[in-house]
Amino acid sequence: MPPGHLQKITVLLALKKLRRSGVGTLFFGVLPGLFLYLSIQDSFETAMKFFLFLFPHVFLFLSAKGMKDDIENGPLENVLFSEERFKDYLIYKSRASGFIGLVYVSAIFGLISILGITTRHFVWLYLPQFIIGCLAGIYYLYLGSFLSFSMKAGSHVLVLILAQVLIFVGILMTVAQRGSFLDYVEKGRFPDFISQLKFLAVVALFPNVIMIRKIWFYSLEIAFLLALVFIIQNQLIRRVEIRKS
Numbered sequence: 001m002p003p004g005h006l007q008k009i010t011v012l013l014a015l016k017k018l019r020r021s022g023v024g025t026l027f028f029g030v031l032p033g034l035f036l037y038l039s040i041q042d043s044f045e046t047a048m049k050f051f052l053f054l055f056p057h058v059f060l061f062l063s064a065k066g067m068k069d070d071i072e073n074g075p076l077e078n079v080l081f082s083e084e085r086f087k088d089y090l091i092y093k094s095r096a097s098g099f100i101g102l103v104y105v106s107a108i109f110g111l112i113s114i115l116g117i118t119t120r121h122f123v124w125l126y127l128p129q130f131i132i133g134c135l136a137g138i139y140y141l142y143l144g145s146f147l148s149f150s151m152k153a154g155s156h157v158l159v160l161i162l163a164q165v166l167i168f169v170g171i172l173m174t175v176a177q178r179g180s181f182l183d184y185v186e187k188g189r190f191p192d193f194i195s196q197l198k199f200l201a202v203v204a205l206f207p208n209v210i211m212i213r214k215i216w217f218y219s220l221e222i223a224f225l226l227a228l229v230f231i232i233q234n235q236l237i238r239r240v241e242i243r244k245s
Contacts, residue, residue: 010092014100017065031055032108044121048112052129055105056208059137060161062097063144064154067237090237094145098138105134129211132219136207139226146233164206171202188214 031054038047067090109130116122140160147156174181181195190196203209203218210219 006088007092007096010089011096011099014062014093014096018062018100031058035108035112039115044116044119045123048116048126051108051112052126052133052211053208055108056133056137056140058105059098059101059141060144060157062101063094063141063148064157067093067145067148087237087240090240091234094142094233097145098141101137101141102134105130105137125213128216129213132211132216133208135219135222135226136210139207139222139229142226142229142233146229146236149233149236160205167202167206185209185212185215188212188217 031051034054035047035051038050113122113126116126144156144160147159151159171182171185181198184190184195185199190199199218200221203221204225207222210216210222
C-alpha cells in the first residue's frame, strides 16, 4: 500500500473514532457555543480570550484514544497493517489528529476573526496568540500520545487535567502573598532560580500559559519539549511488536 493511501486511511479512522467519542463530540460543540454565549453576555474580547486559552485542549482530547488500546486490543492485526505497516499507522495517527485539530480550530478562529473585524473589535495581537496556542496544542497531542503508551484510553487526559487543576489551585493560594508566583507570571520576570524552575515545570504541564504576551519567550521550551516527545514516541513505535491473538 502506498504511504499516501495509508495516511488517508489514518485520517478517516481518526474522524470515525472522533464521531464515536461522546466526550470529544461534546467538547468540540461546547467551544464555539461558549464563545457565542460569552460574546452575547459579556463582550467579544472576553469571548476571544476564553477561546484562545481553551482551544489547545482540543488537541489533548484528540489524543484520548490512546496507543495502548490500539496495540493491545487487536485492531492493528488487520491485513491493512501487515508487513509492519501498523508502525507507520501509529506514527500517522498523531499527525492525522493534529491535522484534524488544526483544521477545526483554524476554522473557528477564522469565523471569529471575521466577526471581530466586521464589528471592529478584532486586535491583530490575537493572531500570534493563536499561532502560539497551536504550538501548545500540538505539544498536548504528542504528550498525550506518549503518555497513552502506558495508560488506558482517556486516563492520561484525566491525569493531565487533574495536574493542571492542582497547579491552578496552588497558584491561587499564593495570590494573597506579597510577591506571589502569579505576580511573577504576569510580569514575565522571576527573581530567583527556584521560581524559574517552578515556572518551567508549570509550562511543561500547562502550556496554555505561554499565550500570555510577556512570556511568549517560553514557547521555545514547548518547541523543545515537543521535539523531544516526538523523537521518543517514534522510537517507542519502532520497537512495538504485535502478538497475534
